Amino acid sequence: MPDSIPSFNEPRVAVIGGGPAGLMAAETIAAAGHKVALYDAMPSVGRKFLLAGVGGMNITHSEPHEKLLTRYSKSSAFLKPYLDNFSSQALCDWIHGLGINTFVGSSGRVFPTDMKAAPLLRAWLHRLRELDVEFYPRHRWVGWTDEGGLKLVEQKNNFIAEKIITADAVVLALGGASWQRLGSDGAWVNLLREKNIHVSNLLPSNCGFDVDWSDKFQSEFAGAPLQTVRLMATDSLGVKHSIRGEATIAKTGIEGTSVYALSAKLRDSILAKGFAELIVDLLPDLTTEKILAQLNKPRGKNSISNFLRKQLNLPAVKVALLRELTPMSIWQDNLQLANTLKNLSLKLKVFRPIDEAISTAGGIKANELTPLLMLKNIPGVYCAGEMLDWEAPTGGYLLTACFATGRVAGQGVINYLQRNTV
Numbered sequence: 001m002p003d004s005i006p007s008f009n010e011p012r013v014a015v016i017g018g019g020p021a022g023l024m025a026a027e028t029i030a031a032a033g034h035k036v037a038l039y040d041a042m043p044s045v046g047r048k049f050l051l052a053g054v055g056g057m058n059i060t061h062s063e064p065h066e067k068l069l070t071r072y073s074k075s076s077a078f079l080k081p082y083l084d085n086f087s088s089q090a091l092c093d094w095i096h097g098l099g100i101n102t103f104v105g106s107s108g109r110v111f112p113t114d115m116k117a118a119p120l121l122r123a124w125l126h127r128l129r130e131l132d133v134e135f136y137p138r139h140r141w142v143g144w145t146d147e148g149g150l151k152l153v154e155q156k157n158n159f160i161a162e163k164i165i166t167a168d169a170v171v172l173a174l175g176g177a178s179w180q181r182l183g184s185d186g187a188w189v190n191l192l193r194e195k196n197i198h199v200s201n202l203l204p205s206n207c208g209f210d211v212d213w214s215d216k217f218q219s220e221f222a223g224a225p226l227q228t229v230r231l232m233a234t235d236s237l238g239v240k241h242s243i244r245g246e247a248t249i250a251k252t253g254i255e256g257t258s259v260y261a262l263s264a265k266l267r268d269s270i271l272a273k274g275f276a277e278l279i280v281d282l283l284p285d286l287t288t289e290k291i292l293a294q295l296n297k298p299r300g301k302n303s304i305s306n307f308l309r310k311q312l313n314l315p316a317v318k319v320a321l322l323r324e325l326t327p328m329s330i331w332q333d334n335l336q337l338a339n340t341l342k343n344l345s346l347k348l349k350v351f352r353p354i355d356e357a358i359s360t361a362g363g364i365k366a367n368e369l370t371p372l373l374m375l376k377n378i379p380g381v382y383c384a385g386e387m388l389d390w391e392a393p394t395g396g397y398l399l400t401a402c403f404a405t406g407r408v409a410g411q412g413v414i415n416y417l418q419r420n421t422v
Contacts (some may be wrong), residue, residue, distance in 0.1 A: 012036070013413055014150060014167040016141045018045025019184075020399055021385025021406035022173030023124060028410025029171075030131035034417060037165075038133055039152060040183065041140040046121045047182040048175065052399075057117040059095065060088040060396040062104045071397045073264065075390035078366045079401055082373075085411075086404040088396070094403075098123040109396050139163070141174070143191045168420070169380045169413045173406060176360025176386040177202045186360075188387065197377055198365045203271075204357030205391040206398075207263050208255030209278070210350040217324045222251040224317045230281035231258045235265040236272055244284055249317065254278070254346065260358065261393045267351050267361075280344040282318045288338050295334040304331055312341075359398050361391040372412030373405060380416060384409035 015026045018040035030036045038045070052058075061068055065087055069076050092102055092110060100120050101113040112120055128135075139152045149164045177186030186202050193199055213222075225248055232242040245258035259266075262278070269276035283291060294311040305323075308314045325344060330336045354360065364383055368376060373388075375381045384405040392398050 012167065012417070013169045013171070014039065014165060015171045015173065016040075016150070017171075017173035017175060017385070018042070018135075018137075019173060019175055019385060019402065020046075020049055021402040021409070022171065023128065024403050024406030025171040025173060025382070025384055025410040025413070026133050027124075027128055027131065028407050029413050030128065030133050032414045034414070036131075036133045037136060037167075038128075039136045039139040039141065041138065042183040043137050045125070045135065045137065046117075048179055048184060049121060049399075050117050051179065051182060052117065054117075056115040057112050057120065058109045058394070058396045058399075059102065059112065059120075060091050060110045060400045062088065062108045062110050065089075068397070068400070071395070072390060072392050072401065075392070078388075079390055079404070081371065082404040082408045083401065086407045088400050091400060091403055095120065098127065107395075141172075141188070141191075143194075169382070169416050171382045171384060171406075171409050171413060172387065173383070173385045173409070174387050176363065177354050178204065178357040178360050180355050184360075184386070186354075192364065192375075195375075195377055197368050197375060200362040200365060200389050202354060202360050202362040203267060204351055204354040205264060205267075205361040206260040206358035206394050207267070207354075207356065208250055208259060208352045209253050209263075209266060209276075209348040210352065211253035211346060211348065213249075213251075213253070214324060217320055218251055221249045221317050221320055224249045226254075226256070226280075226317060226321070227315075228284065229258070230284040231262055232279040232281070233262045233265045233269070233276065236268055241265055247280075249321070252352065253348075255352070257394065263351070264361065264391060266348055270349065270351060274349065276348045278346040278348055280321075280346060282314070282322070282341050282344060283312060286312070288342050291341055292334055292338040295338055314341075358394060359391065360386055361389075363387045363389040365389050370412070372415060373409045374412055374416065380420075382409040382412050382416075 012035040013029050015022050015036060015038040018038055026036045026038050068088055069080055072079050095102055102110050103113055104110055138156050139154050142151050142153055145151055145164055149166050152163045154161045154163060174188045175184030177184060189199050225246055227246045230242055230244045234240050241262060243258045243261045247254055247256035247259050266276040299307045305319050308319055326340055330340055364387060373382050373384060385402045
């Protein structure tokens with residue numbers, strides 16, 4: 001490492017990580033009158049938050065609270081007290097308090113009126129600066145000193161400085177390991193394991209899957225939307241899950257909103273058995289009997305592909321997918337063909353790399369934390385956001401839990417400081 005210049009300062013509270021969880025923790029603590037310094041490895045905070053808003057900032061979901069809780073699957077019990085404390089409605093009220101209006105889309109998702117993340121982040125940072133939160137960009141946390149100080153490395157241009165800071169309390173909100181170019185690289189995992197903190201391996205969540213397409217299919221249909229389908233998968237307990245929506249044929253395989261919604265089940269099946277089966281209903285609005293009745297009509301001079309397009313309004317990408325995944329014998333038997341149109345099987349053996357995933361599964365196990373998210377092994381150190389062991393589908397659920405856990409971690413710090421103030 002180049003020559004370094006040790007630096008010492010003593011903020012009362014150090015927040016490491018400038019995503020939604022870290023910023024919410026910083027606001028909560030600063031609003032209670034405590035001095036807060038926030039450190040982030042990137043040149044500016046909220047980078048993943050901004051990128052997530054490029055296609056429309058889906059901030060939360062409007063469905064009833066009890067229904068929302070079920071979206072976190074096996075993590076629901078762990079997250080319930082935090083989401084009860086800061087619900088999706090509370091999150092909307094908080095956004096409105098920043099002067100940002102919201103609306104509910106047709107799917108129940110909640111968006112800022114202008115659909116953008118940048119105005120919300122600007123208003124939030126303005127509030128934090130009014131609360132005297134200090135920001136230190138380009139500061140990467142690299143562990144603890146033997147005396148318990150926080151070690152950080154500041155890098156600006158060609159200048160590198162090692163810094164050691166002490167704090168009365170710390171919030172770690174370092175994200176998962178997806179979208180590493182935005183700062184979430186999962187390097188914190190080994191730092192916590194060195195302190196005997198149990199951290200589950202980080203895995204991709206809301207991810208795509210590889211399919212070994214033929215060159216012809218790949219060249220003609222990579223990027224094509226697979227609209228109006230129903231996707232089905234079976235979890236490790238044998239429970240079947242299905243979702244109606246759409247997917248995308250990717251060059252490497254299959255991805256898209258509905259695939260992401262089932263990705264945890266598919267990923268866990270691959271990890272347990274070496275493969276997963278994704279069932280695709282290409283015609284969810286038609287019964288097998290209705291499809292068979294259409295297929296039994298005279299074909300005339302039409303090829304089977306044209307016949308399917310005309311009789312069943314089947315677009316070219318669905319016809320091609322059917323050809324790609326089925327033997328020719330099925331095309332000679334209308335009953336088999338009708339059944340296959342309703343139950344087309346994709347065998348998946350590989351999920352896409354974690355850096356490509358929208359979010360991350362795994363993280364700090366719940367039994368390592370107090371109810372207010374302090375590490376039991378390291379008093380005064382709180383954790384929040386995606387680095388905790390939970391996952392959720394897209395639709396606003398990810399951000400909602402990040403905000404909620406950030407707020408609770410902040411409240412935990414306030415309680416801790418009150419108990420330890422002489």
